Every structure is written in C-alpha cells, then in structure tokens.
Amino acid sequence: MRTFAIAASIAVLALGLAAPASAQSPIVIKFSHVVATDTPKGKAAEKFKELAEKYTGGKVKIEVYPNSTLYKDKEELEALQLGSVQMLAPSNSKFGPLGIREFEVFDLPYILPDLKTLRKVTEGALGLKLLKLLDSKGITGLAYWDNGFKQMSANKKLITPADYQGVKFRIQSSRVLQAQFKALGSLPQVMAFSEVYQALQTGVVDGQENTWSNIYTQKMHEVQKYITQTNHGYIGYVVIVNKKFWDDLPADVRDQLAKAMKEATDFNNAQSQKENDDALAEIKKSGKSEIISLTAEQDEAMRKAMEPVYKDAASRVGQPLIDEFQKEAKSATN
Numbered sequence: 001m002r003t004f005a006i007a008a009s010i011a012v013l014a015l016g017l018a019a020p021a022s023a024q025s026p027i028v029i030k031f032s033h034v035v036a037t038d039t040p041k042g043k044a045a046e047k048f049k050e051l052a053e054k055y056t057g058g059k060v061k062i063e064v065y066p067n068s069t070l071y072k073d074k075e076e077l078e079a080l081q082l083g084s085v086q087m088l089a090p091s092n093s094k095f096g097p098l099g100i101r102e103f104e105v106f107d108l109p110y111i112l113p114d115l116k117t118l119r120k121v122t123e124g125a126l127g128l129k130l131l132k133l134l135d136s137k138g139i140t141g142l143a144y145w146d147n148g149f150k151q152m153s154a155n156k157k158l159i160t161p162a163d164y165q166g167v168k169f170r171i172q173s174s175r176v177l178q179a180q181f182k183a184l185g186s187l188p189q190v191m192a193f194s195e196v197y198q199a200l201q202t203g204v205v206d207g208q209e210n211t212w213s214n215i216y217t218q219k220m221h222e223v224q225k226y227i228t229q230t231n232h233g234y235i236g237y238v239v240i241v242n243k244k245f246w247d248d249l250p251a252d253v254r255d256q257l258a259k260a261m262k263e264a265t266d267f268n269n270a271q272s273q274k275e276n277d278d279a280l281a282e283i284k285k286s287g288k289s290e291i292i293s294l295t296a297e298q299d300e301a302m303r304k305a306m307e308p309v310y311k312d313a314a315s316r317v318g319q320p321l322i323d324e325f326q327k328e329a330k331s332a333t334n
C-alpha cells in the first residue's frame with residue numbers, strides 16, 4: 001500500500017515536471033475595487049481582464065471583485081501590501097493613510113478645469129513622479145484612470161457657502177478634503193465608500209460629494225433630495241499592483257499585462273465622461289433628486305470660500321508640488 005502511494009506520488013511529480021506550459025495553473029491576479037461594475041472604473045477593470053487574459057494566452061487569470069465584495073477602502077490597501085490581493089485602483093484621495101500624501105493634490109478644489117488638463121498632468125513628468133513615490137511602500141503604480149468631477153448632495157439645498165454650515169459630510173480619507181469641508185463650516189467624517197448609502201439613509205451623515213456615476217450606481221440620489229452641480233473637485237484612480245508580485249512575473253507576461261493596461265486605460269479615459277453624462281441623465285429621469293445649477297456668482301462664491309484650502313494643503317502636500325501641478329495644468333490650457 002505504502003509502496004503504491006510512493007510510486008503514485010513519484011508519477012505525479014514526474015508528470016508535473018514534464019507538463020507543458022499550457023497545462024500549468026494560470027497566474028491569478030485578484031483585482032479588487034469598491035465601485036459598481038457599471039461605472040468607468042468597473043468597466044475598465046473588466047476590459048483589462050479581457051485583454052490581459054487574451055494577450056497572455058490564458059497564462060494569467062484576472063479575478064475582478066467589484067463593489068467592495070472582497071475588501072473595503074482601507075483594508076484593500078493593507079491587503080495589497082500583504083499580497084492577499086494583487087491589483088487595486090483606489091482614488092487619489094485614499095493614499096494618505098499609507099503615508100503618501102502627495103496624491104491629495106488632486107483633491108484641491110477647482111484645481112482641474114477639465115479632463116483634458118487632467119491628462120496633461122497625469123501623462124506628463126509629474127504624473128510619473130507621483131507614481132514613483134509608491135515604490136517605497138512596496139507598490140507599483142501602473143496607470144491613471146479617470147472618473148470625473150464631483151457634485152455635492154444633501155437633503156437640503158446647497159447653494160451658498162453659508163448653506164454648508166454645520167452639515168455633516170462623508171469624505172474619503174483625504175486631509176485636503178477634510179480642510180475643504182472645514183473651510184465651508186461643515187463637519188467632515190471619513191467613511192468607507194461601501195457605507196455611504198446607508199449612512200445617508202439613516203442620517204449618520206447629511207451629505208456627500210461624488211461623481212454622477214458613483215451617485216447613480218450607489219443609488220445615493222434615492223436618499224438625497226438635492227444634488228448641486230458644483231464640479232468643484234475631481235475623482236480619479238491610480239491603478240496599482242503589489243511591487244514584488246509585479247517584479248517577479250516572467251518578463252513576457254509583464255509586457256503583455258502592460259500592453260493590456262495601456263489599452264484598458266485608453267478605453268477608460270475615452271468613456272468616463274459619457275458614463276457620468278449618462279448617469280446624470282438617469283438621475284434626472286428618476287425624478288428622485290432635484291438637480292441644482294449654480295449661477296456664475298454663486299459658483300464664484302463657492303470658489304472663494306474654498307480658497308483657504310490651498311494654504312492648508314501646502315503644509316500637507318507641499319507648496320512646490322501645488323505650484324508644479326498648477327504649472328502643468330496651465331500649460332494644458334494654453
């Protein structure tokens with residue numbers, strides 16, 4: 001019996017050694033994110049899966065876990081560093097707890113007039129420099145994916161800066177966003193994305209800021225009476241992988257994945273605007289939330305009220321970085 005078992009395991013071993021590459025089990029990449037599949041990031045993650053599996057001829061299998069089904073905001077970054085998950089795409093606003101504050105420069109109110117300017121920054125030297133900061137945390141930054149501009153929602157009409165006084169807002173884990181709401185006299189509260197809907201529904205917080213696609217796919221418009229079209233800030237993502245995992249991949253596989261990532265990025269950035277436009281149209285159609293537009297004067301008053309955030313952020317992300325960002329952004333509009 002024992003001899004048989006030994007013989008059998010030797011045979012299995014020999015088979016394993018002689019097995020052709022195609023019979024080997026694929027390299028699995030778990031890609032976790034917190035939004036719905038039907039969003040810019042959700043769709044881009046699916047696109048990356050499709051292309052990565054195609055280009056690697058099945059050597060790599062991508063398992064996408066949307067909607068915080070695997071990890072929530074803070075946990076997912078810890079899990080990536082531990083190697084329990086290989087790929088994520090957190091928003092720029094979520095790197096602070098990791099000790100990397102610089103991505104919060106993207107959170108500065110009104111720093112980006114449009115997506116064209118954003119691309120100029122992310123695709124230029126500054127974008128690359130920021131990605132490099134992740135190396136020291138055992139993380140490799142692969143790409144920037146857009147979402148879009150944020151709107152303010154609450155159960156009261158938010159028109160003038162005074163309307164924000166004393167309102168409890170859910171924020172992402174960014175000190176710049178905290179400063180933004182403090183400048184408005186609001187009470188910001190950091191909360192995982194997965195908990196926002198319920199917190200709004202039960203009144204744990206009164207309001208939140210997000211893109212149209214996130215508001216719509218999380219059904220926030222069903223529990224918020226008003227959404228003010230402020231476009232005051234930006235949400236976008238950094239696609240990241242565990243550095244050791246990435247560096248240890250066979251070179252040909254890494255190249256194929258990089259190609260898939262490049263194409264998924266182009267795909268994402270070509271459709272993010274439309275996703276948000278469509279979500280806005282759906283929210284309007286639902287009639288569940290009143291959409292408020294600001295006049296030029298009201299918009300100006302909001303900009304003025306949020307100006308102090310720049311000074312506050314200088315001590316956080318550094319004035320030279322803010323200057324460099326604004327210089328690159330300006331060169332895009334010229």
Ligand code: LMR
Binds near residue numbers: 091214
């Ligand atoms: C949020 O937490 O509001 C967003 O960053 C969620 C996301 O990933 O778009």
